[in-house]
Amino acid sequence: MDKSMKDAVQKIVIKHGVGKEFLLPILKEVQKLNKYHYIPQDVSQYMAKYMGIHESEVYEVISFYAEFSEVPRGENVIKVCDSTVCKVNDNEELIGLLEDVLGIGMGETSENKKFSLEFSPCFGACDIAPAIRINGEVFGNLNKERLEEILQYYKEGPHEKNS
Numbered sequence: 001m002d003k004s005m006k007d008a009v010q011k012i013v014i015k016h017g018v019g020k021e022f023l024l025p026i027l028k029e030v031q032k033l034n035k036y037h038y039i040p041q042d043v044s045q046y047m048a049k050y051m052g053i054h055e056s057e058v059y060e061v062i063s064f065y066a067e068f069s070e071v072p073r074g075e076n077v078i079k080v081c082d083s084t085v086c087k088v089n090d091n092e093e094l095i096g097l098l099e100d101v102l103g104i105g106m107g108e109t110s111e112n113k114k115f116s117l118e119f120s121p122c123f124g125a126c127d128i129a130p131a132i133r134i135n136g137e138v139f140g141n142l143n144k145e146r147l148e149e150i151l152q153y154y155k156e157g158p159h160e161k162n163s
């Protein structure tokens with residue numbers, strides 16, 4: 001782990017606070033430091049040491065929340081809602097479209113590391129179900145054309161939501 005990563009982690013921890021009650025917002029930002037949307041083991045170990053808490057407490061949070069990963073994902077992580085309202089609004093068809101366009105299945109990452117496809121519980125976009133989230137940005141009411149347009153935009157480079 002290089003010095004610039006250590007500095008970035010320290011900055012995030014100082015911004016939020018050293019207590020373990022701040023682990024969630026800290027981990028969200030730390031994961032954003034990595035273009036492949038994951039938290040490498042050496043980074044979580046360093047975080048725990050710097051915060052003076054046990055490594056297992058950091059791993060517990062990482063493994064509990066689906067938005068965190070310990071393994072590299074695509075530059076763009078597509079979360080497909082798999083909760084009730086999206087299911088009854090035919091998220092199956094949307095999943096089929098995504099799998100066709102990207103050439104990968106749910107739970108997989110494309111070979112060029114551009115996209116990962118993952119399930120997600122409801123993220124509050126039920127009014128536009130079936131909904132997806134790409135790097136935190138929500139999209140709904142999708143047809144094939146609109147979906148291809150959105151994916152093209154993300155193909156051109158990783159785009160992050162600014163929040």
Ligand code: FES
Binds near residue numbers: 082086
């Ligand atoms: S059920 Fe899918 S966003 Fe709420």
